[in-house]
Amino acid sequence: MRLLQRLAGRATAAFRSVLDDLVTTAFPSDCRVCNGPLLRSTILPICDNCRTSVPPQTLAMCRICSEALDIDMESARFASQFMDEGLLCDGCRTDPPKFERAVAYAVYRKELREMIHLLKYERMGGVAKLLGPMLAAAILSIKAETAQAETAQELIVVPVPLFPSKLRQRGYNQSELLAKVALAELHRTRPDWRLRLQSEILRRRRDTRSQFALNPTSRYWNVKGAFAVNRNSIRPGCEVLLIDDIYTTGATARECSRALRRAGAGKVWVATLARAQTPRIPVAMWDETRSHSPQGFG
Ligand SMILES: [Zn+2]
Numbered sequence: 353m354r355l356l357q358r359l360a361g362r363a364t365a366a367f368r369s370v371l372d373d374l375v376t377t378a379f380p381s382d383c384r385v386c387n388g389p390l391l392r393s394t395i396l397p398i399c400d401n402c403r404t405s406v407p408p409q410t411l412a413m414c415r416i417c418s419e420a421l422d423i424d425m426e427s428a429r430f431a432s433q434f435m436d437e438g439l440l441c442d443g444c445r446t447d448p449p450k451f452e453r454a455v456a457y458a459v460y461r462k463e464l465r466e467m468i469h470l471l472k473y474e475r476m477g478g479v480a481k482l483l484g485p486m487l488a489a490a491i492l493s494i495k496a497e498t499a500q501a502e503t504a505q506e507l508i509v510v511p512v513p514l515f516p517s518k519l520r521q522r523g524y525n526q527s528e529l530l531a532k533v534a535l536a537e538l539h540r541t542r543p544d545w546r547l548r549l550q551s552e553i554l555r556r557r558r559d560t561r562s563q564f565a566l567n568p569t570s571r572y573w574n575v576k577g578a579f580a581v582n583r584n585s586i587r588p589g590c591e592v593l594l595i596d597d598i599y600t601t602g603a604t605a606r607e608c609s610r611a612l613r614r615a616g617a618g619k620v621w622v623a624t625l626a627r628a629q630t631p632r633i634p635v636a637m638w639d640e641t642r643s644h645s646p647q648g649f650g
């Protein structure tokens with residue numbers, strides 16, 4: 353075991369990932385997500401319960417960016433009947449993004465947050481095999497809206513790139529791994545769809561800071577101008593599906609979409625595995641009980 357770990361320390365990041373998987377299979381430990389015991393030997397040290405504990409989002413959401421809205425589902429359905437454009441968040445109303453729509457499979461929390469952490473920071477590339485099918489489900493929810501649904505036009509799939517030094521350090525681009533698994537799943541279930549992975553289209557030209565510790569304004573400036581498009585590989589008017597692991601404030605998705613549209617992409621769609629949602633107290637938009645409240649705050 354110690355010898356294997358010593359070997360792992362010297363190996364490249366990609367090779368280390370494979371070696372870690374082998375060590376885990378040979379010496380099963382606890383689940384890396386919930387710390388519960390693993391009841392069977394498995395390549396990925398994640399228990400069956402955690403693997404199946406990621407419910408899809410069922411919130412009332414912005415029609416463009418999927419930001420959770422401060423209303424309940426019933427009110428959202430009621431309101432949508434009277435608004436052709438659907439419900440929009442403040443950000444999309446005041447400053448519409450250059451993408452058509454961004455969807456995410458689940459809220460970024462609990463088991464999903466832990467699994468994404470293992471994928472990005474613990475060199476466990478194999479976790480993408482569990483998460484990719486969830487991304488495929490998110491892609492399914494926008495696929496019908498793309499031009500391909502009517503014209504059989506190809507949809508170009510582009511993962512958000514890492515800066516080269518970050519890519520070398522991690523050994524892989526987690527968004528590209530997720531995209532590959534999701535596409536394999538979709539090729540199997542929907543062989544009639546034409547989805548083509550073209551990772552070379554987008555390149556990160558600055559080593560940006562991690563967005564997570566930054567406030568929304570800093571996030572905007574952190575990624576401003578950070579992406580370049582390889583114009584030789586993009587066909588004018590094509591539709592692009594941008595893939596990322598997490599959508600937080602949308603600064604990265606907005607900036608990548610801006611660069612892709614400027615380089616000639618006709619439309620850009622965004623699919624992420626997870627969506628950070630601000631915790632809110634659900635308030636009914638037209639809650640009749642509020643107007644009868646004894647405090648008279650309705
Ligand atoms: Zn677990």
Ligand SMILES: [Zn+2]
Nearest residue numbers: 414417441444
């Ligand atoms: Zn929005």
